[in-house]
Structure formats: structure tokens, C-alpha cells
Amino acid sequence: MSTPATGSGHRLEIKDLHVSVTADDEEKEILRGVTLRIQSGETHAIMGPNGSGKSTLAYSIAGHPKYTVTSGSVTLDGQDVLAMTVDQRARAGLFLAMQYPVEVPGVSVANFLRTAKTAVDGEAPKLRTWVKDVNAALGQLDLDPTFAQRSVNEGFSGGEKKRHEIAQLELLDPLVAVLDETDSGLDIDALKVVADGVNRFRQQQGKGVLLITHYTRILRYIEPDYVHVFVAGRIAEQGGAELADQLEAEGYDKYVRAAV
Template sequence: MAELKIENLHVEIEGKEILKGVSLVIKSNEIHALMGPNGNGKSTLLAAIMGHPKYTVTEGKILLDGQDVLAMSIDERSRAGLFLAMQYPQEVPGVTNSDFLRAAINARRESPMPLFSFIKEMEKTIKDLEMKPDLAHRFLNEGFSGGEKKRNEIVQMKLLKPSIAMLDEIDSGLDVDALKIVANSVVDMQKNTDLGLIVVSHYERFYQLLKPTHAHVLVNGKIVIEGAEELVTKIDTEGYDWLYKEFDLQPVVEDKKQMPFSLGSCAASSKGKLV
């Protein structure tokens, strides 16, 4: 059983505090919906957990099965069992999907995965996500549509088999059919591998398909209310205005200048090269 524990986490970027004391516990077989208005710290939380260098943790702890995540490099966090499906997946020209994924898988193993086993598993995963058969030979995300990039993130997740995965608006840009395919793949993996999930989305439809066991609303860098699936429905029908009134909160004005973040690759070494 995996456990990701976040204790009193404070995070800033360029001297501006974004997270102001977030505490969460995510365990195997749990699906945590992380909601909140734009600009309130959801992506910041996921980036800080995965180790984005622009985000500075000023206080608090992140523990994965008792290990200090903050002491790990990005690739060490990935090998320990963390995975981030990014809202804006990075294009990597010149590196094929198959080379990228085989390198990432082998970085987690004591001995390399046999080529035949890798090909068989990758072909099955591509088929499950209903992607084009030539995906393995295409450069990583280069020339992909938005929906293809998102589905390719799930291909990576299924092949890398993390113990705790974070999905940052993985549903944005997906049509109705693709949304069902992605959700079904995520649920199937969660049931068969004891995966723990943190899911950021603005759409109740995606949460309806995933059926979260826990729900948290992040406002002004703090989790202001927690519940279960019914909280997702309440937010969808009533918005966030009632929260501002009930907890005497002021809406955050989103910083439009903030650029989408990229970790480069979860298969990257601390020097930024593919392993």
C-alpha cells in the first residue's frame, strides 16, 4: 500500500507565496478530486510534489511511504513511484515514444525489460487508448493534437506503473469519446494496480466517470473544505460563490502572465538528459 503524505506545505514562486499550508494524505485505491478556481494553487501543488525547480518549498513536508520526497531529484521521485500527467505535455523532437518509454521503464528496473515484452505491452496500451498504431515510432508529442498529447500521457502512466499518479486537467481538449476512453483506462489501471490518484479537473463529467473517493477545494492556497463525490456535484451546480461567503474569502485574480510549466520529462536525469 502506497501513501503520499503532504504536511503543512508552503510553496512560493519568484518570492510570491502560492500555497499557504496544504495538508493531504493520498493512499492506494483512493481517487482524490482537487478542485478550485483557476490561479489558486492546484497546479502549483502538483508541480511542487514532482519537483519543478521554479517552485520553492519554504515550509512543510512531502513523504512517500515515509521517504522524504523533497530530498529527491525529479527522476528519483519518478522512480520512487510518483507520476505527473501534465496539462501541457512537452514536445521532444528526435526522441521516439518507444525509446522514451523504454528508457523510463528500464530506469525503474534492476535489469532491462526484454524488448519483446516491451513491444507487446506498448502495443496493447496503445490499442486500449485507441491511438494510431504508429505512435511508438513518432517523436514524443511532436505534431500531436491536444487530445493525442493527453492520451499519450495516459499511455506513459500505464506503462510506467506508478504507485501515486497526479492528473493535471488531463481531460481538457478531449472530445466526449476520448474522455470516456481516458477515464476508462484510468479506472481500469486504478482497480488493477492499487493506484492512488490526485485529479485536477473543472468538469464534473470527468469526475462522474472516475467516481472520486475524496474531494478537496483549494482556494487562496489553502484547502477550505473536504468531502466526497457529493462535494463535486455541489461545486458543479453552485460554483464557488457560496464558499467565498461561508468562509469569508476573497477571490484570487489569476496571473495571466504565468506560463504553463514543464518538467521536461519524468525520465530525465538531474542533468536534464534522458536516462
């Protein structure tokens, strides 16, 4: 199943994607034929129970070595994403906000962000302008400028980690943002701040968002154009924003039973 193309611009297209992971010397298929198209200006939400393959899709798009694509394709503006290295995918315009951001002791947020921006753009940003941009991005996410001197994610609260991810999103300015459970571990205030950051990004021309979540609460602040129900490594149903309300009321049971 796929959503219809709407207009021109950038497009991330996933066709019949099958992905496996090896555990205990056994290969287990996680994604079992996922087809999805994200056009410029669209926000897609993927919802589903634990273990349904949502995060596997995110990490497969980003190029995590743990996951093996056994068949299918992923293209961005017609370019073969699966043939790219992880850094090439970032330079092509893909961004992944992780569910569990990793700590990088000894590397300051400021250095991390400037190194990432240099790698993505192919040249270092002008220092004077860059400092202003970083401080502005942090400020919009309720982070003090001194935050830039802390080691990446070391000792950060859950909210600080997620707000730092959205600061990266704003500064790196990709074409398509894949946000893996960006709402997990957030209190209501942090959720609103993070949602505002995502909305600033998606309001820019030519941007696409793939938002992965368990719950509808973030969708009260980030309204999706499409909602896809993920069960057992497949898209079981899709619709508009109203589908999220249906899931809130009814849960995933009927989809899980149908997939057995």
C-alpha cells in the first residue's frame, strides 16, 4: 500500500522493503514488504504496538549495520539510498532522531554540531554566524547557551536529549526527517517544545517528516497528513489524522488479531 503522490518536490520512496536481523545465529525477518511514499510538505505518522518493526524501518533508512535489507528499495529523489554509506545518506538530506540518543563523552555539543554541519554541507560554517545560529536554535528549545559546552547527551535528562535532537534537526536542515519516538520520556512541557521545533521544520518548503510513535499525544501538537498502522512488519491500515483518534479509542487489537 502507498499514498498517492501530491505535487512536485523531494520524495522519499520505500518499495516492498524486507529487512532481517541476526540474533542468536538466526536470521529473523522484521519488515515484510513495506511500501511508503513521502512527498515534500507531507508528515506521515507510523503507529503500532511494540515489536511491530517501526524502529527497524527508521534504522534501515538511516543505514544501521545491524539490519540487513533482503529485498526492496529506498530512494530519495530517485537516488538509491541503500547504495549509500551512512554519511552519504545524511549529505543527501536524510536525518534520524533516535529513540535512545547515545552519549559521546568528551565531545561538546558545540563541537559535535559544527562537525556534523561541516560533514553534511561539505564546508565548515562561518564561526561567528554559526555561534549565533546554535544559540538561537538552543534558545528556541529552552536550552541555555551553556548547554553547548556540555558533553553530548552525557548526564542529559530525557527531555534535554530529545530537545538536542531537534536542535540538530534545525541546524542540519535535511530534506526528510525520520523521528523515532521523539515523544518518549517527555513531560508535557518538553513535549510542546519538541513539537514546536518539529513544526518549525515542517513548515519550511520542501520538507518531509516520518514520525514514529506509540501514542497519539504528540499528534495533538504535530498533525499528520497520513497515519499508517504498523503490525508484524507490515502496514496494516492507513488513513488521515482521524485514524490516530480511532487508534486512541480502539487500540491495536483488531490489527494484531488479523495479523496472526
